[in-house]
Amino acid sequence: MGLVTRKKVFSIMALCAMVGLLLFPVVVSLPSLAIGADAPDAAKKEDAKVEKGRDVYYKTEGIVVGAPAPKTVDGPKDYPRYNFESRVLLWFANQQHLYYGSFVLAVPIFCMVVEFMGVVTKDKALAKRYDQLAYDFIKISLTAYSLTAVLGGILIFTFLTLYPAFFGYLSSIFRPVMHIYALMFVAESGTLYIYYYGWDKMKEGFLKWIHLSMSVILNIIGTLLMFLANSWIGFMMSPAGVDEQGRFLGNIWHVLHTALWNPLNLHRILGNMAFGGGVVAAYAAYKFLASKTDEDRAHYDWMGYIAMALGVAFLIPLPFAGYWLMREVYAYRQQMGITLMGGLLAWLFIIQATMIGILFLSTNYYLWQAMGRMRGAEKYQRYIKYLVFILACGYLVFITPHTMVMTPAELKAMGGQQHPVLGNYGVMSAKNGGINVIITTTVLSFVWYMRGNKVSTVSWSKFGNIFMGCFFFFAYVNIIGLAIYGYYIPANVRVGLSVPQVATTLSCLFFMFALNSVMMKGAKQMGAIEWGKISARSQYALIMLATAFTWMMGLMGYIRSSVRLFWHVNEIMRDNSPWAYTHTVGFAANMISFNVLFFWISILFVFWLGSLAAKKVPAGEKAGVPGSAPQPAGSH
Amino acid sequence: MKALMSVGALVGAIALLLLVGMILDVVPSNTVRLVEGYMPIQMLLEVACFVAGFTGLSYMLSSMGMAVPRFWQGIGFWAFVLLYLKFRVYPPIPFSVRAMYGTVSLVAVFMWVSANEDDWKKFKQPIMNVLDAQSGANKMLRYAYLVLIPVLVGFTSFNAMRPKSExxxxxxxxxxxxxxxxxxxxxxYTLQTSQNPYRVNPEGKFDQEYSNKLIVEQGMGRLMAPNANPFDEKNQGYLKYVKEGGEIFFQNCHFCHGDNLNGRGLHAFAFNPIPANFTDPGTIAQLQETFIFWRVAKGGIGLPNEGFPWASVMPPWEQHLTVDEIWKVILFEYWHTGYYPRTWD
Structure with missing residues (x-):
């Protein structure tokens, strides 16, 4: 058997092993899935003693196979503690694990995309650059992966030692799922290491495709892992599969598939991707700012751009996924929805709106700066001020609180809780308009960037430009018109208006990107993109993007968790610890900031470790020739 | 193009003069009225007109060789936003909101003046000139800043720390x-499923659509359907109940919530905070009828923990009204304001 054939056989075997690893936990758990632990056996033996319960969510009847949720009391048995608030310790451990978990789940997806782009790109130099970029990504995530596992361990120990009664109950419900989770984690680790260490050995031809397939398997495992973890928080917010006393009714699928599981899954996938993109972009920005050569600056400029583009691609649909999640929350329990959006936690949503706005503003700013590195983009520069104005108006509407912070004297001068002019911006109809205007403007900035150094040569270019202009104009008219119309119709109809607004924004995204790509095919180049010749401000915008995203993740995680108020498991298991109250906005903000700071300091350490490994690579082996940097497919 | 810019410049000049008049209290801030019902979009359009006006002015001044430096354009625009919010919009905007708007405007101005390298250089130039202090005037300015900035910081700190009685x-x-x-x-009463028993059609069945058509026009107070006057003695069903609800309202509620339901009743300003304004789209317009039922029945004292600090003197009306009377008064509130109660279908 020749060397090449042997390599092929080994790589196929490795791929099969990964598929096996993926399926193994599922197969192992099948019996328990099918029969719901040992319930039927018990039922047969003690037929007379069978007790049935009614599912709190699905309203189906099932045989009771679990113990009721414990009624905890404040004391060392249920809530052992240090001389400190246990909840804060748990908050910290959980948040750090989530940050790293999100990062290591997102980065392999980027790797898959970038590696795929490298495989399909015909330009060999560019393909090599893509491949190197994907390798850089996975290298960063590898160190972070170990830290994720360590933090996961810390989190479990924190649960076991500080909340034993609660964790005992949760693990009694999710016993089979937790084992599958552990096995999936083993599968994820094995796949990741084979994928990483097999990079050089499988870099050409058929073997490269096998390697790429491995990344697909790796990401499927990672995504399933996340879905399983999401089922626990889904259960805590909107329990199902148990009766009113919290007794497990034998159907593990009901426990997994709660009212909020699917929207949480979608929201987290998109969130992880946008977060991962932000972190990698910040890494590239940091390296760019620290670079001493034009070559390095060009490489990290390009890396930052790709990471930002991938992150923003997932950031754009994120508010819509969030909207779906909130809709499902309202459908599940309107009290929960009101607590979130109009009640106790409404102020945190104003902060969230502010952070979302910062994300989009940073993105737009980066794109405008990026136009500075391509010749020919000057023609768009003078219009940027109008985009700034539109963005600022959308942003101001989006962040205006319905109930304003004011002194009693101001309240009296105003004549009521709501301002007659600005108070109108505080309701959902206006906010939907605001965020859609912001996203549509971001799409417009992207379109300008993509055509910055090009002049269309198609015969219908004039018509195409007019069509695009009209499309955007009417999109704005439609979004703003619907936002105004929303004030004059019943609330339930108004909620439905968000659909045409979102459809308008997404139409701009898909149709205008597609039309622009067709128009720019074979376009006349005004000049190459001069990678590395971008302002330092752009890199700070990338860092701002990543920091804002980290902060927002911490904030939203806190909001989602604290909406349960004084419940460990909503309406099933009450939190009787001394900390079953909602923190003040100020305390929460400080805690989130501390978590963000800790994450960034620790990730800088991870980056530093990565750079130690990079220094061992001989300079001559660096891929790509940045001086003659080809244009990445992602940019045009 | 030049003609368009001239029009823009004219608009800009007039608008600026008006604003200056308002700042100096020569022109009342309601000279150009903020029209009820259109205020939010009117404000945005006004600001857009100012922006168009400034573009025109800038263009015209450049054409005449008197271009305004980018530095002063940025500073000037930011000052304009602050002054507009302070002197043009009425009633006065609370400081917290003006601070938010001011910060966003500052960020927007920064994004504008630093969107490209040339503009950024132009914007920075006066600052760099003062820092470099190559000329006598700049040297003087630098010394002035050396004194003024610490004084300003000191004064701000003092002002923030000074004990206040408010x-x-x-x-x-x-x-x-x-x-x-x-x-x-x-x-x-289960709030998610209960319905107002008086929101009925002529057949006596609960009918949201039917009652929605018979309310007054929002903000205008005009009848939306002809002959849908609830004060007609011959009325039966929904409109009759609206009238009965109105009587209850004017016997019990209007002293605080006002005869126009806008929260400005006779006693309103004796309370802190003042009573809810039902004509605002953020109050009953976005709530279910059962929410209002709960709030009316239980009053300020029945607010849950998260309603802290319970700053409400609303009486628990269940002690004074029957259940039917509460439902009827709610019916009247929606009819009068022209809003539709929220539903979850």
């Missing part, structure tokens, strides 16, 4: 989450 700001939760059910006069 009441602190409050983060009130105006719409605390309602309970799943509420017990009124011995009967339990």
């Amino acid at each position: 009441e602190p700001v409050e983060l009130r939760t105006v719409h605390p989450a309602p309970p799943a059910s509420t017990k009124v006069h011995g009967k339990t």
Whole structure:
């Protein structure tokens, strides 16, 4: 058997092993899935003693196979503690694990995309650059992966030692799922290491495709892992599969598939991707700012751009996924929805709106700066001020609180809780308009960037430009018109208006990107993109993007968790610890900031470790020739 | 193009003069009225007109060789936003909101002046000139800043730390989450499923659509359907109940909530905070009828924990009104304001 054939056989075997690893936990758990632990056996033996319960969510009847949720009391048995608030310790451990978990789940997806782009790109130099970029990504995530596992361990120990009664109950419900989770984690680790260490050995031809397939398997495992973890928080917010006393009714699928599981899954996938993109972009920005050569600056400029583009691609649909999640929350329990959006936690949503706005503003700013590195983009520069104005108006509407912070004297001068002019911006109809205007403007900035150094040569270019202009104009008219119309119709109809607004924004995204790509095919180049010749401000915008995203993740995680108020498991298991109250906005903000700071300091350490490994690579082996940097497919 | 810019410049000049007049209190801030019902979009359009006007002015001044430096354009625009919010919009905007708007405007100005390298250089130039201090005037300015900036910081710190007698700001939760059910006069009402028994069609069945068509025009107070006057003695069903609800309202509620339901009743300003304004789209317009039922029945004293600091003197009306009277008064409130109660279908 020749060397090449042997390599092929080994790589196929490795791929099969990964598929096996993926399926193994599922197969192992099948019996328990099918029969719901040992319930039927018990039922047969003690037929007379069978007790049935009614599912709190699905309203189906099932045989009771679990113990009721414990009624905890404040004391060392249920809530052992240090001389400190246990909840804060748990908050910290959980948040750090989530940050790293999100990062290591997102980065392999980027790797898959970038590696795929490298495989399909015909330009060999560019393909090599893509491949190197994907390798850089996975290298960063590898160190972070170990830290994720360590933090996961810390989190479990924190649960076991500080909340034993609660964790005992949760693990009694999710016993089979937790084992599958552990096995999936083993599968994820094995796949990741084979994928990483097999990079050089499988870099050409058929073997490269096998390697790429491995990344697909790796990401499927990672995504399933996340879905399983999401089922626990889904259960805590909107329990199902148990009766009113919290007794497990034998159907593990009901426990997994709660009212909020699917929207949480979608929201987290998109969130992880946008977060991962932000972190990698910040890494590239940091390296760019620290670079001493034009070559390095060009490489990290390009890396930052790709990471930002991938992150923003997932950031754009994120508010819509969030909207779906909130809709499902309202459908599940309107009290929960009101607590979130109009009640106790409404102020945190104003902060969230502010952070979302910062994300989009940073993105737009980066794109405008990026136009500075391509010749020919000057023609768009003078219009940027109008985009700034539109963005600022959308942003101001989006962040205006319905109930304003004011002194009693101001309240009296105003004549009521709501301002007659600005108070109108505080309701959902206006906010939907605001965020859609912001996203549509971001799409417009992207379109300008993509055509910055090009002049269309198609015969219908004039018509195409007019069509695009009209499309955007009417999109704005439609979004703003619907936002105004929303004030004059019943609330339930108004909620439905968000659909045409979102459809308008997404139409701009898909149709205008597609039309622009067709128009720019074979376009006349005004000049190459001069990678590395971008302002330092752009890199700070990338860092701002990543920091804002980290902060927002911490904030939203806190909001989602604290909406349960004084419940460990909503309406099933009450939190009787001394900390079953909602923190003040100020305390929460400080805690989130501390978590963000800790994450960034620790990730800088991870980056530093990565750079130690990079220094061992001989300079001559660096891929790509940045001086003659080809244009990445992602940019045009 | 030049003609268009001239028009823009004219608009800009007039608008600026008006604003200056308002700042100096020569021109009342309601000279150009903010029209009820259109205020939010009117404000945005006004600001857009100012922006168009400034573009025109800038263009015209450049054409005449008197271009305004980018530095002063940026500073000037930011000052304009602050002054517009302070002197043009009425009633006065609370400081917290003006601070938010001011910060966003500052960020927007920064994004504008630094969007490309040339503009950024132009913007920075005066600052760099003062820092470099190559000329006598710049040297003087630099010394002035050396004194003024610490004084300003000191004064701001002093002002922030100085004991004040005014009441602190409050983060009130105006719409605390309602309970799943509420017990009124011995009967339990599930808020998510209960309905107003008087929102009925001529056949006596609950009919949201039917009653929606018979309300007044929002903000205008005009009847939306002809002959839908509830004060007609011959009315039966929904409109009759609206009238009865109105009588209850004017006997009990209007002293605080006002005869126009806008929260400005006879006693309104004796309270802190003043009573709810039902004509605002953020109050009853976005709530279910059962939410209002719960709030009316239980009053300020029945607010849940998250409604802290319970700053409401609303009486628990279940002690004074029957369940039927509460439902009828709610019917009247929606009819009069022209809003539709929220539904979850």
